[in-house]
Amino acid sequence: MICIHKNKEKTGILFVCLGNICRSPMAEFLFRDLLTQRGLNERFYVASAATSREELGNPVHPGTRKKLAEKGISCTGKHACQLSPADYQRYDWLLGMDSGNIRDMLRILGGDSDGKVRRLLDFSARPRDIADPWFTGNFDVTYADIEEGCLALLDFLLVEEAGR
Numbered sequence: 001m002i003c004i005h006k007n008k009e010k011t012g013i014l015f016v017c018l019g020n021i022c023r024s025p026m027a028e029f030l031f032r033d034l035l036t037q038r039g040l041n042e043r044f045y046v047a048s049a050a051t052s053r054e055e056l057g058n059p060v061h062p063g064t065r066k067k068l069a070e071k072g073i074s075c076t077g078k079h080a081c082q083l084s085p086a087d088y089q090r091y092d093w094l095l096g097m098d099s100g101n102i103r104d105m106l107r108i109l110g111g112d113s114d115g116k117v118r119r120l121l122d123f124s125a126r127p128r129d130i131a132d133p134w135f136t137g138n139f140d141v142t143y144a145d146i147e148e149g150c151l152a153l154l155d156f157l158l159v160e161e162a163g164r
């Protein structure tokens with residue numbers, strides 16, 4: 001399943017996790033909301049994908065849906081899709097949630113020759129993995145981590161863009 005096509009006018013961001021039902025859709029819709037709040041939607045395209053095939057086609061996990069709804073953010077219509085090698089050219093940044101995701105992403109993508117693959121929280125002052133609420137059951141901690149990562153990512157992208 002293809003999530004979105006590359007558009008050279010805009011910066012493409014792909015969030016990636018194991019199942020694409022908990023963390024990466026949370027990041028996708030939180031980041032989109034951040035862009036909307038700041039009037040930056042036109043400058044980016046944003047999507048999310050899984051490294052595994054476990055949840056392909058499934059909707060966002062109820063725990064993530066509830067957490068996003070608490071913040072007034074809808075993720076209606078999102079279904080899990082899988083990372084493909086072609087995504088490397090479609091996106092400018094491919095952001096995993098934890099070190100295991102990065103390992104799996106590099107395997108699927110066949111490497112990272114352009115240095116586009118990072119953990120989301122590598123952009124924060126405290127680089128670390130984002131725990132998987134599918135295992136922990138704690139969507140609050142994951143949301144706080146993802147919000148920290150998305151804010152740090154946006155700051156980084158705006159500084160990077162200003163320097164071009």
Ligand code: 4NP
Nearest residue numbers: 017018019020021022023134
């Ligand atoms: P996510 O969580 O990677 O944050 O979407 C998971 C969801 C499903 C599975 C693993 C992790 N699973 O194995 O089905």
